[in-house]
Amino acid sequence: MAIRNIVKIGDDVLRKICRTQLTFDEKLATLLDDMAETMYKAEGVGLAAPQVGLLRRICIVDVGDGLIELINPVIMEKSGSQTGSEGCLSVPDRFEEVERPMTVTVRAQDRNGKNIVITAEGFKARAFCHEIDHLDGILYIDRIKK
Numbered sequence: 018m019a020i021r022n023i024v025k026i027g028d029d030v031l032r033k034i035c036r037t038q039l040t041f042d043e044k045l046a047t048l049l050d051d052m053a054e055t056m057y058k059a060e061g062v063g064l065a066a067p068q069v070g071l072l073r074r075i076c077i078v079d080v081g082d083g084l085i086e087l088i089n090p091v092i093m094e095k096s097g098s099q100t101g102s103e104g105c106l107s108v109p110d111r112f113e114e115v116e117r118p119m120t121v122t123v124r125a126q127d128r129n130g131k132n133i134v135i136t137a138e139g140f141k142a143r144a145f146c147h148e149i150d151h152l153d154g155i156l157y158i159d160r161i162k163k
């Protein structure tokens with residue numbers, strides 16, 4: 018495993034639409050392992066592939082109850098709303114209030130290509146929304162509550 022460099026705001030790679038991940042191989046496994054190591058070292062609760070310079074629809078989340086790997090995630094359902102403080106490893110030393118759904122159901126694939134469906138609430142739902150936004154070039158600062 019290896020720590021990867023985290024791309025910071027201002028880099029174009031954070032503003033691009035990511036491509037669907039089509040291969041589920043050893044290279045993907047290595048990338049996911051590296052992303053996890055990078056996220057934990059930086060003490061983040063989520064990390065998306067563009068944040069390590071790769072335009073792929075891949076993100077990871079760990080809000081303290083275990084690592085979740087999402088390949089090609091899609092939010093299928095959302096309900097309710099919550100407003101809370103949010104930050105991003107690509108936007109250092111800044112936290113802002115952002116409104117998000119209270120509950121989301123996400124469909125994705127795991128590292129082996131198997132379909133998974135996860136429903137998350139509260140902070141985990143917030144983290145899912147934040148990371149999935151990254152895959153479409155959206156940063157949380159675009160969603161700051163006015």
Ligand code: CO
Pocket residue numbers: 104105106107147148151
């Ligand atoms: Co972020």
